[in-house]
Amino acid sequence: xxxxxxxxxxxxxxxxxxxxxxxxxxxxxxxxxxxxxxxxxxxxxxxxxxxxxxxxxxxxxxxxxxxxxxxxxxxxxxxxxxxxxxxxxxxxxxxxxxxxxxxxxxxxxxxxxxxxxxxxxxxxxxxxxxxxxxxxxxxxxxxxxxxxxxxxxx
Numbered sequence: 001x002x003x004x005x006x007x008x009x010x011x012x013x014x015x016x017x018x019x020x021x022x023x024x025x026x027x028x029x030x031x032x033x034x035x036x037x038x039x040x041x042x043x044x045x046x047x048x049x050x051x052x053x054x055x056x057x058x059x060x061x062x063x064x065x066x067x068x069x070x071x072x073x074x075x076x077x078x079x080x081x082x083x084x085x086x087x088x089x090x091x092x093x094x095x096x097x098x099x100x101x102x103x104x105x106x107x108x109x110x111x112x113x114x115x116x117x118x119x120x121x122x123x124x125x126x127x128x129x130x131x132x133x134x135x136x137x138x139x140x141x142x143x144x145x146x147x148x149x150x151x152x153x154x
Contacts, residue, residue, distance in 0.1 A: 047110045048084065048134065052117070056146065059116050059138040066132030067091070067105075073129065077122040077138065084134070085111040118144035 048065035063084060072086040090107035097103070120138040128135045 046112055047106075048112060050112070050114060052114070054117055054140075057140060059118065059120055059140065061114070061134075061136040061138065063112075063134040063136070064132065065129075065134050068129070068132075068134075070129040073127075073134070075125070075127055075136065077120055077125055079122075079141075080116045080119045082114045082116055082136070082138070083111065084114075085109070120144070 048063040050064075051062045053060050061082065065086075065088075068086055068088055074083075074085045076083045087109045088107045091105060116138065119141040121141045124139045126137040
């Protein structure tokens with residue numbers, strides 16, 4: 001009788017092989033190729049693409065969103081969660097989908113929710129849309145700002 005001990009790494013390796021096999025069935029490759037932003041179908045990337053940075057007073061979000069009607073944008077903030085939604089209109093709405101040889105410029109409604117690095121003051125958020133870029137300035141909530149603590153020397 002052979003005594004085998006449980007090896008979690010062997011089981012994890014078996015699980016990895018099963019996942020790779022599933023992806024091979026999905027796209028014929030080792031891993032699926034991800035499609036670019038705003039294309040329909042599985043594995044489309046989140047839209048709009050966003051950069052997030054911060055300084056001591058604010059969080060800044062820049063969202064790449066060309067071709068939007070700024071009137072369709074709906075931006076809301078609750079504590080540390082930012083939600084951006086809107087609609088990107090098709091360029092040639094009168095052209096039938098079957099007439100295209102290639103149609104890579106997506107259109108339609110979108111919603112993007114992002115967790116911010118700190119809690120922000122939703123009443124003081126500023127938003128501007130220019131040249132296809134949405135820029136948000138989100139002031140940090142007072143309790144999220146670092147406090148300077150004086151050290152008493154004795």
